[in-house]
Amino acid sequence: MKAIAAKTIVPMREKPSSEVSLDDELLYGMVAEVLEEVPDADGKEETWVRIRTAYRYEAYCKKSDLLMDDKRAKAWENAALCVVMQPFADVLSEPRVQGVCMESVTRGGRLIRIGEAPDRESWIEVELADGRRGYTKEKFLGPYYTEVFTDNEEVFRERLVEMAKTYLGTQYRWGGKSPLGIDCSGLTSMSYMLCGVYIYRNAGLVPGFAVHEIAFEEKKPGDLLYFPGHIAMYIGDDRYIHSTGKNGSDGVVINSLNPEHEDFRRDLLEILEHVGSIF
Numbered sequence: 001m002k003a004i005a006a007k008t009i010v011p012m013r014e015k016p017s018s019e020v021s022l023d024d025e026l027l028y029g030m031v032a033e034v035l036e037e038v039p040d041a042d043g044k045e046e047t048w049v050r051i052r053t054a055y056r057y058e059a060y061c062k063k064s065d066l067l068m069d070d071k072r073a074k075a076w077e078n079a080a081l082c083v084v085m086q087p088f089a090d091v092l093s094e095p096r097v098q099g100v101c102m103e104s105v106t107r108g109g110r111l112i113r114i115g116e117a118p119d120r121e122s123w124i125e126v127e128l129a130d131g132r133r134g135y136t137k138e139k140f141l142g143p144y145y146t147e148v149f150t151d152n153e154e155v156f157r158e159r160l161v162e163m164a165k166t167y168l169g170t171q172y173r174w175g176g177k178s179p180l181g182i183d184c185s186g187l188t189s190m191s192y193m194l195c196g197v198y199i200y201r202n203a204g205l206v207p208g209f210a211v212h213e214i215a216f217e218e219k220k221p222g223d224l225l226y227f228p229g230h231i232a233m234y235i236g237d238d239r240y241i242h243s244t245g246k247n248g249s250d251g252v253v254i255n256s257l258n259p260e261h262e263d264f265r266r267d268l269l270e271i272l273e274h275v276g277s278i279f
Helices: 070-077 153-165 184-193
Strands: 002-005 009-013 022-027 031-039 047-053 058-062 081-084 088-092 101-106 110-116 123-127 133-137 141-143 212-214 224-227 230-236 239-244 251-256 274-277
Touching: 002 070, 022 047, 022 058, 031 070, 153 184, 153 230, 153 239, 184 230, 184 239
Parallel strands: none
Antiparallel strands: 002 031, 009 022, 009 058, 031 047, 047 058, 081 110, 081 141, 088 101, 088 133, 110 123, 123 133, 212 274, 224 230, 224 274, 230 239, 239 251
16 A cells, blocks of 8 residues: 655664664655555654665654555645655644644655635645645645656756755765755755655666766766665766765765865775766
């Protein structure tokens, strides 16, 4: 069956336990396939489920964090979805700032777009995963893409870089992929997802996904740089954007492949393994 992420962020873990490191995150409104229910590995009174995401990643999350409704989830996937593009957007009970906050949704979270709020310029009515309806600012939302949003390669590459840069300054969080905290592969996979392409969630070139290896000399903005256990996005002018836990960076920053640039990272250039592209 399928289920919908019904919390702002749904933690996903390698084992059915809150005591293990974060592995990935589902953002509000994302749909996943439920593979099985399992008990809490630590004996706590909590039911977990093993799920498979749309980008074919499998991990465990708490059953209570999901809307377990197969019919609703399938209808949700086929609805007029939109994506939150702000770092965060509140869905309010009324189309005014004094409305009660019904849900807070991060960048990448999904809502159903209903339409403009009557007599309330700039507000739009949206539907939440559980069917409740509320309001948010229209400028907070963007289109939900299920495939590459343009045939123009240059425009697509520019958009990838633009998406990655929206996370600049976000703290590093192992397994994270929201403006609350994001890791290296969370940054690259979310940037591609917001442009309509699913790539492998972790830092690796994996057969069956859209990215294939290219020569270092062929790299262009939006292409991916692969290091052992790390990934970055090339943005042009010998620079790349990535999320790094290195002291002094501690999150999403821009560094350089050029020794003459002040933001050069020799330690990464020396271990660069592959360059990947979907083109």
